[in-house]
Amino acid sequence: KQEVTQIPAALSVPEGENLVLNCSFTDSAIYNLQWFRQDPGKGLTSLLLIQSSQREQTSGRLNASLDKSSGRSTLYIAASQPGDSATYLCAVTHQTGANNLFFGTGTRLTVIP
Amino acid sequence: DAGVIQSPRHEVTEMGQEVTLRCKPISGHDYLFWYRQTMMRGLELLIYFNNNVPIDDSGMPEDRFSAKMPNASFSTLKIQPSEPRDSAVYFCASSFAALYEQYFGPGTRLTVT
Numbered sequence A: 001k002q003e004v005t006q007i008p009a010a011l012s013v014p015e016g017e018n019l020v021l022n023c024s025f026t027d028s029a030i031y032n033l034q035w036f037r038q039d040p041g042k043g044l045t046s047l048l049l050i051q052s053s054q055r056e057q058t059s060g061r062l063n064a065s066l067d068k069s070s071g072r073s074t075l076y077i078a079a080s081q082p083g084d085s086a087t088y089l090c091a092v093t094h095q096t097g098a099n100n101l102f103f104g105t106g107t108r109l110t111v112i113p
Numbered sequence B: 001d002a003g004v005i006q007s008p009r010h011e012v013t014e015m016g017q018e019v020t021l022r023c024k025p026i027s028g029h030d031y032l033f034w035y036r037q038t039m040m041r042g043l044e045l046l047i048y049f050n051n052n053v054p055i056d057d058s059g060m061p062e063d064r065f066s067a068k069m070p071n072a073s074f075s076t077l078k079i080q081p082s083e084p085r086d087s088a089v090y091f092c093a094s095s096f097a098a099l100y101e102q103y104f105g106p107g108t109r110l111t112v113t
Helices: none
Strands: A004-007 A010-014 A019-025 A030-038 A044-051 A056-059 A062-067 A072-077 A086-094 A107-112 B005-007 B010-013 B019-024 B031-038 B042-050 B053-056 B065-071 B074-079 B088-095 B108-112
Touching (some): A004 A086, A019 A086, A030 A062, A044 A056, A044 A072, A072 A086, B005 B088, B010 B019, B019 B108, B031 B074, B042 B065, B042 B074, B053 B065, B074 B088
Parallel strands (some): A010 A107
Antiparallel strands (some): A019 A072, A030 A044, A030 A086, A056 A062, A062 A072, A086 A107, B005 B019, B031 B088, B042 B053, B065 B074, B088 B108
């Protein structure tokens, strides 16, 4: 069964700093990987979806990279802001085409003003 | 579009009672997913539908759980009878097509006492 791990579980950084969140998965036969943010008491907001054939995707200050063969993805956040404070989750789908999203455990980010 | 709509947002019920959670997916989305989020197990897929037909219900924990999608704009997740261990946040998500980005609703926080 696919296992998705995110390290660290929590991270605090001062405003303006660049940061990297990590995601690793045990089965490299993925179809795509999606990064979400979850605000306390709220649902999940999709940030970026990266296909298995892609190496990276960018949206504004966010950049997600994917190294499928090593089972890793990173989410880079540039010039962090207090509004970026949230829990960030990565999730993968399997190459077979099944729609199941396997979620990581999440990284809780706090950006200190 | 208003996004995925879920109701109620909060539900508190006593053990043994029937609970019905509701979801309206984004118009035009052919896939609908039900997830459960707990501290212990994170986010887990319970069931998903394609064009109103259940495709994979292997994540439904027990026969006490059932889900229906009578039409393209409405789905329910029912728990009967409810138990304290069912306490969790239940999310509904929808996507345009297979393996596309999933868009999540705000969730229903269920507490069973």
